Amino acid sequence: MTAASEVAGRAAVVCGVGAALPPHIVTNADLTARLDTTDEWIRSRTGITQRHVAGVDLSTTDLAVHAAAQALADGEPVTVEAVVVATTTPDRCCPATAPAVATRLGLTGVPAHDLAAGCTGFLYALATAAGLIAADTAQAVLVVGADRLATLPDPEDRTTVPLFGDGAGAVVLRRGGADEAGALGPVxxxxxxxxxxxxxxxxxxxxxxxxxxxxxxxxxxxxxxxxxxxxxxxxxxxxxxxxxxxxxxxxxxxxxxxxxxxxxxxxxxxxxxxxxxxxxxxxxxxxxxxxxxxxxxxxxxxxxxxxxxxxxxxxxxxxxxxxxxxxxxxxxxxx
Amino acid sequence: MTGDLVRILTDDLKLPADRLTDDASLDHAGFDSLVVVELSVLLADRYGIDISDSDIKDAATLGQLDLLITSKRSGR
CATH class of the missing domain: 3.40.47.10 (Thiolase/Chalcone synthase)
Structure with a gap:
């Protein structure tokens, strides 16, 4: 049995981080060539000058796998025992993205699920992963945020098309102490x-x-x-x-x-x-x-x-x- | 117009300085729905005054908008 004081000092600790962006870049100039908008308007109102957009050959699952692989390769060596993927744009309604991501990373068998909370999804996923660690379900959890938001606007809508891009990012959380660098505070x-x-x-x-x-x-x-x-x-x-x-x-x-x-x-x-x-x-x-x-x-x-x-x-x-x-x-x- | 409003419109809201005259309409100055809400949030944050989006939109000119802000700031 774990002592209460040890439980109180536990935390989920970030021990790996990675990211992936599609290679294809759409600039403001590309958009102004086909939409009734200007580079100046987009930049002054949003700060955006370009966005990465995935082609049909790059899925949300692909982006998630690339980001996750980098987080696992560059971080501390840990054994991932669960996968949480936050996305609003999964490749399909069913099944979820996370089991496919887990399998492609060689993690078949671990608990894996998606969650959707819009652009806050990654923070919800961090809290969920910290919960999986606290519940003794996993010692380490891969947390991925992956979206292809460029698929959501009406392609002719000059007010929303410039805002969105595609990409993925990931962190690895492991069980650790609340006083360690990387320990998540309250979410x-x-x-x-x-x-x-x-x-x-x-x-x-x-x-x-x-x-x-x-x-x-x-x-x-x-x-x-x-x-x-x-x-x-x-x-x-x-x-x-x-x-x-x-x-x-x-x-x-x-x-x-x-x-x-x-x-x-x-x-x-x-x-x-x-x-x-x-x-x-x-x-x-x-x-x-x-x-x-x-x-x-x-x-x-x-x-x-x-x-x-x-x-x-x-x-x-x-x-x-x-x-x-x-x-x-x-x-x-x-x- | 007071220097405070000019600074807000140019520095914070990035509106073109050459269009900011007392008798300019808000449309002419480059206001849209987002600028209106940004200005409302900014005035509340910076001066602690509550000016609604519709109050801002009701101002026929920048000069009138300036008067509205000045009177709110002085508590009148």
């Missing part, structure tokens, strides 16, 4: 179904989004969740070295940082190069930032996200000694 999550119509896609190619209302909710929910997560971890907001917000729109993340009182040079972003990649957004940014040195071991890091549902969340960790060696293709850095 704050929430939802509000009264806002279900604000972002909805009844089928691919038919996305609707109320941009103004989404902006207001996103800023409010991410700011509030961030304060709650920092407080639950025993941090002051001024303690935060790096804010890693969901990459939907640089103006939203700028407002969130401002509301939290976090200086702009502590707010990381890559939306300019990848657009909104849904559940992949946070792990893609973690991998990119760790690789290019903007996220260093010891940085007190706050993650926050907001998405369709409505859903939102935030959590904290002190970044461990992880730096992926192989960068996802074409991923630069901006805010």
């Amino acid at each position: 704050v999550l929430g939802s509000d179904g009264t806002g279900a119509d604000l972002i909805r896609a009844p089928r691919p190619g038919a996305l609707y989004m109320d941009g103004a209302e989404v902006f207001r909710h996103a800023v409010d929910r991410m700011s509030t969740a961030s304060r709650q997560a920092a407080g639950a971890a025993g941090w002051n907001v001024t303690d935060i070295d790096r804010l890693i917000p969901h990459q939907a729109n640089s103006r939203i993340t700028s407002f969130v940082a401002r509301q939290l009182g976090i200086p702009d040079d502590r707010r990381l972003g890559n939306v300019g190069d990848v657009g909104n990649t849904g559940a992949a957004s946070l792990p893609l940014l973690l991998a990119r930032s760790a690789a290019d040195g903007r996220l260093e071991p010891g940085h007190r890091t706050l993650l926050t996200a907001f998405g369709a549902g409505l859903t939102w969340g935030a959590t904290t960790l002190t970044w461990p000694g992880l730096s992926p060696t192989c960068l996802p293709e074409g991923a630069g850095h901006d805010r």
Whole structure:
């Protein structure tokens, strides 16, 4: 039997990170050639200059496998005993993505499931994985966020097509101590179904989004969740070295940082190069930032996200000694 | 227009400076639904004043919008 004090000191610890982006890049110039919009409008309103878009030969499952393989190769050697995939754009209604991902990684037999929580999916998956570790179901869990959000807008909709891209990111969580670098702090999550119509896609190619209302909710929910997560971890907001917000729109993340009182040079972003990649957004940014040195071991890091549902969340960790060696293709850095 | 509003519109909301005159309509200045909500959120955050989206949209010109903000800030 495990002593109560040992249980109290347990945590889920991030011990691997990876990412994958489709090689095909769609620039703003590519979009302005066929849609009634301008590069200036897209950049000034969203911060986005390009997005990676998967062809028919690259599925959500493929992206998830590539990101996961990198997280497993570059991190601490662990035996993964469960797989959780967060996605809003699975390759099919049934079966789920995660068992296929597990099998392609040589993990046939482990528990594996998907979850959908819009762009907050990765944070929901982190909490779920931490729960699997706490429940003694697994000693280590692979957590993947993978989406092909570029499939959701109406291809002729100039207001939503520029916003979205495809990609995947992954982390490995293992059982560890709460005082270790990489230990997840409390994960704050929430939802509000009264806002279900604000972002909805009844089928691919038919996305609707109320941009103004989404902006207001996103800023409010991410700011509030961030304060709650920092407080639950025993941090002051001024303690935060790096804010890693969901990459939907640089103006939203700028407002969130401002509301939290976090200086702009502590707010990381890559939306300019990848657009909104849904559940992949946070792990893609973690991998990119760790690789290019903007996220260093010891940085007190706050993650926050907001998405369709409505859903939102935030959590904290002190970044461990992880730096992926192989960068996802074409991923630069901006805010 | 006060310097505060000009700074918000150019620095924070990235509207073109050459269109920001007292008698410019909000449409002419480049306002759309997203700019309206951003301005509302920003005014609440920066000055602690509550100006709804519809109050902002009801301003016929930037000059009127400036007056509305100034009066709210002074508590009138």
